[in-house]
Amino acid sequence: MQLLLISESACVCTMLSTCSHQGGELSDLAALLLQEESALHINTAPVTPIATNSYIQGATTIPLLTKTVSQCLEETAHRFPDREALVFCRDGVRKTFAQFIQEVDQAAAGLLAIGLKKGDRLGMWGPNKYEWVLMQFATAQAGIILVSVNPAYQAQELEFVIKKVGCKALVFPTQFKTQRYYEILKQTCPELEKSSPGGIKSKRLPNLSIVITLDSKLPGAFQMSEVMQAGDSSHMKQLRDVQQTLSCNEPVNIQFTSGTTGSPKGATLSHKNIVNNANLIGLRLGVDQQESRTALPVPLYHCLGSVGGAMVMAVHGAPAIFSSLSFEGKAVLEAVAQEKCSLLHGTPTMFIDMLSQPEFDSYDISSLRGGVIAGSPVPPEIMKKIMTKMNMRDIVVSQFPCLGLSCLGRVFHPPPRPHTLPVGPGNLSMCDLCTERWNWRLPE
Template sequence: MIPKIALCSQTLRSNSGFSRYFKLLQRPWTHHPALPAASRGIHVDSPPIIPSLITSYAHGTSTTSLLHSTVGDSLLRTVERFPDREAVAFLQDGVRKTFAQLQKDVDQAAAGLLALGLQKGDRLGMWGPNTYEWILFQFATARAGIILVSVNPAYQLKEVEFTLRKVGCKAIVCPTEFRTQKYCDMLRQICPEIETSTPGDIRSARLPDLRSVIVVGSRQPGMFLLEDVMQAGSSQYMQQLQDLQRKLSFDDPINIQFTSGTTGAPKGATLSHHNIVNNAYSVGKRVGYTWRPHTRICLPVPLYHCFGSVGGGICMAVHGVSVVFPSAGYDGKANLAAMESER
């Protein structure tokens, strides 16, 4: 049987205006319908024989230009404008940082990640509640071109193993524990090899890409402490970090968000600098960050979710707003107290 598209070409070929068009339609597969669909160039559910990636933008008519900035550049510009303005306040931990202080910590952490052997395009999982370290590594990974993988702090063994393996995380940052979650214990159950490993040289059968675990809290066998990473960022790696900035593009992937997994296994959605910077920019324009002289935000939602990471951290970097975190996990009374004391 002749494929329908070939029949159409025979019917309309008499119109010379279509001749060039039909040359494009006449492919070998039109004459060999018995060939597998993928071989004939037809888009099917299975992956194509020769995969291709095409960068494209879909947009509507607007007079508002999008920002062509990386996350790191956005933060740097705000640091130049408001170096002494408070950037974040984590009330439960008593941590407050100005934009200048945050930037200094971010570069130190980014250089430390490079010292650990992480490279542009590697994936680092952030697994934990709302703490300063979450914001720190959100921007340190962006500065180093490392893709931050947002891991739900409530994940249990099977969920975290699936997530880390799915995207090939080379490193993960977590607290030793939070509430009922024993993060380090769970990692040891998944990767018993950690106990006898040298930090930075984990070789796990179940997580073959994982090399480093960075712990916030007490020192654990086979794992780096956060302080180790910060101290590893020597002048050599600081220079490497500065040189790397020329190689970063706002089209680079920078964050992987996982879907809820309600109807199946969670799926990773990859976001670029361009995605999240303009998301935050648009949010700020809508709610008035662009015209108010200074806005302070109370952020009780989790940072692992786009609402928290973009509406909090990235809005802070793009618009220069101050973000107040009432507690590490949701606490209604702490939210009200924060709004009263920090407004």
């Protein structure tokens, strides 16, 4: 088996080299990428491919951080107390770092007050709302593990993930679009309606005892406003004591895979994982060099929203701007124009939708300079339009270039001598701080 440990910069270099040696749109794209000095680390393409040996070590010049999520937020709030941290355009919510960290502490103390403790799992199920990010950081403050739940899940899928990770609490709005969350949960947990808040005893969901709704007061559930008021000075002291015990190596978030090759797996992420991922993303986008406002139409339950957006906000102090509860191309353009966003994250289909808006040319999006495009391969003609029509010269393609290749290999015995071999057929193994720590409740 060949081991390939590769850095992001090597991937980009290889991509540029491939583009520059092909004709037509790919060659034009390579020329456009290298036309002017960029905030990104890579501005020249190698003549020959970088990967020759089967073991590659990435850049080691940037020291890894050994901080917890709560430490990052506290440090950033101390540096920029009056700077905007979060803007939710559709709901009219604006929070400075000082306001946000105060509410995070209040929410964390409230979670402890209603019976949650360090190591418990809390599922966040819903669209892009302020309370999603509030729970993301409140759970991290209290040592509770946040479980990112797809807002489109139906009863069977919801039951699977709650049972898989043993969620003790579940947080959701009453309804979003056609999703009636309370009614969906009742299909799996009929005991909810006759339970007291915090006292659910479910036959099919034995670990679930606490349900929190963001808006309406419903039978068997706490309302978010009640949680925010539940903590007192004793719970705040308990919170500080818990924070003293937190390690950056402990799990902080479980994100489920899509289930393409089987049942969804709970990828378990540590504080160290997402803090360093967010730090490197921010450095890659140059947010440490200039104040940047990031437009985030991507869902928070996905890592690009919660880590590439909300965590970059906490680590680097880059305000996160959420245009709407779910993706709407027109709303994104409006948010970029009104909030003067300099960065924009999205998938290729999102960018295609934005570029196709009938009134695209009427929006002043000249403040844009870059962002992240991820999720699927990007057609060269779309990339050219993004860089020229949207002024996003510093866009990062977060799409590993080997993912679309066929898998070729053979069974063989490892060589008797531990020598590094040239690149050959076999498995690709990636090892770094930004990949998952483990799959929850699966053997290694």
